[in-house]
Amino acid sequence: MSDIKQRPLSPHLQVYRPQLTSVTSILHRATGAGLSVGLVFFTWWLVAAASGPEAYGVFSSFCRSLLGVALLFGWSLAFYYHLANGIRHLIWDSGRLFKIKNAYTAGYFVLFFTVAMTALSWVCIMGKY
Amino acid sequence: MSHKGGHGKIQTTLARARGHGSAHHGVESWIRLRVTAVGNAVLGLWFIWFVKKSVGLDHAAFTELLAQPCNAVAMILLIVSVFYHATLGCREIVEDYVHCECMKITKLLGTYLFFFAAAVACIFSVLKIAL
Numbered sequence: 001m002s003d004i005k006q007r008p009l010s011p012h013l014q015v016y017r018p019q020l021t022s023v024t025s026i027l028h029r030a031t032g033a034g035l036s037v038g039l040v041f042f043t044w045w046l047v048a049a050a051s052g053p054e055a056y057g058v059f060s061s062f063c064r065s066l067l068g069v070a071l072l073f074g075w076s077l078a079f080y081y082h083l084a085n086g087i088r089h090l091i092w093d094s095g096r097l098f099k100i101k102n103a104y105t106a107g108y109f110v111l112f113f114t115v116a117m118t119a120l121s122w123v124c125i126m127g128k129y
Numbered sequence: 130m131s132h133k134g135g136h137g138k139i140q141t142t143l144a145r146a147r148g149h150g151s152a153h154h155g156v157e158s159w160i161r162l163r164v165t166a167v168g169n170a171v172l173g174l175w176f177i178w179f180v181k182k183s184v185g186l187d188h189a190a191f192t193e194l195l196a197q198p199c200n201a202v203a204m205i206l207l208i209v210s211v212f213y214h215a216t217l218g219c220r221e222i223v224e225d226y227v228h229c230e231c232m233k234i235t236k237l238l239g240t241y242l243f244f245f246a247a248a249v250a251c252i253f254s255v256l257k258i259a260l
Contacts (some may be wrong), residue, residue, distance in 0.1 A: 029222060036215045036244075043247045046204075049195065050254035053188035062186075083173050086166050093163060119178070128185030 021100075026087045031078035038075045053070045076121055081114040162217045168210035175203050192258045201259035205252055212248035216241060 016022065048059040062068045088106050091097045097106055138229070179200060182209055195201060218239045227233040 030216075031216045036219055039212065039215055039244070039247060043251050046251045046254040049188065049192055050257045054189065056188040079173070083170060088171060090163065090166060090170075111179060121181070124181060125184040 024085055024088075024107045024110060027081065028089070031082040031085075034078045035075065035082055038078070039069075041071065041075070072075055073118075073122070077114060077118050080117040080121075081110065084110040084113040158196070158217055158220070162214065162221075165210045165214035165217070168206070169214055172203060172207040172210055176207055179203070195255065196259045201255055204255050208248055208251045209254070212244050212251075216244045219244075 045059060048055040063072060088097070088110055091106070092103075097103055132193065179194075182194060186194065195204065220237060222234045223233060227236055
């Protein structure tokens with residue numbers, strides 16, 4: 001028992017300086033969890049559409065509310081991030097992109113893609129809102 | 130390496146590569162998560178286009194758009210792929226962070242039932258609109 005207590009502990013999260021690779025990794029989980037919650041909203045959208053004009057109107061007006069826009073903006077960020085970083089993960093799964101330099105380049109590309117596509121998407125639909 | 134043929138001599142190389150342990154489905158959910166990820170990526174591109182088209186449409190125009198066979202089929206495929214992926218992903222998160230066995234099973238069960246029910250509601254809605 002005393003042997004177990006005296007084992008050196010491996011350094012954990014709080015002693016590490018955040019790195020791009022670790023931050024993008026945990027963000028992938030966080031955005032995945034966020035998007036899973038977003039599926040509730042997605043379900044509301046389709047069920048409202050199937051229920052009729054009145055229910056769809058309630059959904060539409062929520063989308064135009066401040067809270068609705070804030071949520072949708074967050075989900076659009078999470079969507080593009082999870083999409084781009086998911087592809088980064090798939091490339092890793094194929095055994096490529098493991099050199100630190102390449103992993104970082106791809107990480108910066110993911111962040112750029114997320115911001116650029118989110119901005120582009122909102123600019124595109126701005127007129128229709 | 131000494132364990133070329135698996136752990137000791139009990140497993141063959143093929144058995145080790147398949148990753149089947151005593152539960153007999155070692156890497157199955159890992160592969161399913163990747164397969165649905167590819168599905169999500171492809172259908173996600175369609176989804177971007179579809180959402181952009183849908184913004185600002187009233188009920189009649191939106192249901193007309195969704196009722197087009199290509200869109201209805203793509204939406205149902207997206208629902209299946211995304212909800213399956215979300216179920217597997219949430220399972221991974223729960224298994225990593227929830228250590229109390231009782232809580233873990235409760236949360237996993239809740240996740241499965243919730244996503245399954247929501248997916249059925251979504252598919253039914255698309256079919257009701259499209260048919």
